Amino acid sequence: MDEKIAPHVDEIIRALGTTGTTVNQAIIIEELARLLEFKVPLQEAKRSLLKKHGNIDLPSVKKLSELGAGERNIEVTARILEINTKVVGIKEQERTIFMGTMVDETGARSFTAWEDFGLEKGDVVKVTNAYVRMWQGMPEINFGARSKVEKLDSSALEPLLSKDLERPVLLADLKEGEPSVHTVIRIMESGQQEINTKNGPRTIVTGIAIDSTAKLPFTSWVPSPELTAGNTVEIKNAYMRSWQGIPTINIGEFTSISHLETPINDSDIAGVMDHVPIRLDKITDRDGAFDVSIEGNIISVRPGSGLITRCSECNRVIQKKICRVHGLVEGRNDMRIKYILDDGTGALTVVLDADLTRKITGYSIEKAREVAGADMNLSAVEEEIRRKLMGLTMRLRGNMTKGEYGITLVASNVEVTEINPAAAATDLVKEIEGAGHHSPGQGDSDLW
């Protein structure tokens, strides 16, 4: 027998033995060698032999960040970060289930255990024969009676990671879909809102949180007196969900909110409050951003800018009076500009509505109609806008989202900014010469 496959053959026979199946070693050797000859990966080959001879499904070992919807028979090793019990009614019977968050070196995921495995916060467990279900748009690990849960020594996972999670995360670093969020925020605005759910009306708290890096909206599904404007609170075990493309902090029944005596000061949040523009490479990393300020050049005005026609029924942009939902409609004129803003470090698409279009081009819808002329030459308007805007530096405020068409900022405000180039140049010269590393013309430049 090939020495390389010997240990694997032994392993297969041993595994088959646990189910009471005995198989001739020669058959396993032959079949394994044959699969390998076909370049089937070793793990896959072993798996298929176990399935064939013993009807054993080997679980696939996964990291939490790799999990996708609908996966079955997986094995994960993770630390329980948070666990809570919940009583649910299943088939008219009350049952206690366990919900929480687990974490490995690749990330955190929420889980539901349908049986009592005696799990506690901090445990490191290996769960086999678990499966993945989508829950609130994120993969969630599920395990129940047919799964095996084995508690491991807590050193089985890097301790570093759990320590990282102890530290609050800044708002700018929060990612969409995070199941367990620990952060410190100041409440900027907050208010109660009545919404209708399938279980009847419910009161939620919505508002805006701020820290030194960003503003983000939050939604609390449970009332909390701490969530009052001006308070600084530490939030643990909240979760992130996107709402209209903007990452939103969700505060649920398992979230802890504690009032901090040392508040986030006005000076800490001054940059965010004053709308100091953020460099585009720093912001295009984020999954979305709420009420951010950016600045850059208009380097391209996109087609579809200028005078447009919308369906009078549904507001969709229409061509030639035909709406793809409502057929032939009268339509009404509107204005918008779509352009690429680029600051040399990043780029995104900006959308300006009719008011903002008017603000920077001076074109009202009526004026644009004049430019378009009697035959409604829309490209004339677009060309005119391109000529006016391309190259200008603009500062914008708005919400940034990511979607299949790329990164978009829908502007809530726009202004053309001008600087005094002489003063700016002087400042920069001072900075460069002050740094001392520079000496003009120094060195032999023949090589260049």
Place this chain on the structure above:
Amino acid sequence: MVEREVAWRVFAHEFIHSDYFFHDGDEFSPNYLVTPTGARVNRLYFVGVLTEIDNLGAGEDMWRARVSDPTGAFSVYAGQYQPQASVFLSGLDVPCFVAITGKARTYEPEDGTIYTSVRPEELNTASDSIRDRWIVDTARLTYERIKLVRSAMDSGLKGDELTAMLVKSGASPKLANGILRAVSHYTDLDKYLNTLSGVIVDALKNLASANHQPTSLPGFSHSMKEVAGSNADAMVKETPARYSVEDTQPTQSPQPVQSTDPAQPTQSPHFVQSTDPVQPVQSPHSVQSSEPKTAKVTDEEIHVGTTGSEPARPEEDKPEPDEMVYELMGIMDKGNGVPVTELVDESKRSGLTDEHIDDAMKILMSEGRCYEPRIGVLRRV
């Protein structure tokens, strides 16, 4: 979602000194030009002066344009697949300010040299303020890249460790990757970074002092410029043409900053008007509005100019040679530029030496105030 390629800001000097082109993956993956400061340029955006436009013709519709910034010139080629760009370029009068977004291209003839050029995507005419802003923005971003490349070279780190260091210092992962590539590709990088810093500082100083010459009025007089100069920005005139590729040798001339003599009283714009009977209506606006600015610059320059070399005071009763040559160029131009030989003769008659004239022409060229529409002919921008 495919992420849009960033439009990098690089000066022409750096762009034409880039010779490292690469692309990862299959034939559909984008190409990148890695510049000496690690910019990974697929797309770029620049604003400059269009100085030449030629139809390369020969059956094919191919336009070549030259766009100059304070450090050099970009070559722009628009062919049949850039119909809008071709139409736009063919309709322009040289010279004018243009803003261009485009893709970096290279051309490698057999001999191993690499020429970089730009294939335009979007073009527009621009203003001097857009151009000036671009210079400041590009200078800042380039300076930041220079600092990062220097820290990379000084760190002694390699690979992932270096990337991590650069990202921690504020580089985007793309820039960090570009810097790693630049550091291993370009030889004598330190020297080039020095040259580039010098070029940037010169461009900035020029900007700090200049009052947008290209918008100057037709009757711009000596004395006007002289006053503006002695107010604050005489320094430009002492600055040799250090941008040109050929002339990057150490300069012996005093630092431009020192040419402003702190002790020299600031002349008021009113003084100009009263002593210049020939040009009584010399756009007082431009002078007055420039006064606070230049005065401010003067203060700052005084702080900066502490290196102690001899202050080069501009001669008070005589305009700088380059201003005289510039002036003559304007007067003599009947619409098609001025032959250099005639310009030299005329300048000598005004008391300038060959050396003066030569320097003056170089300075004017490098400041982008004049250009050579044909060989042997100069014309004001």
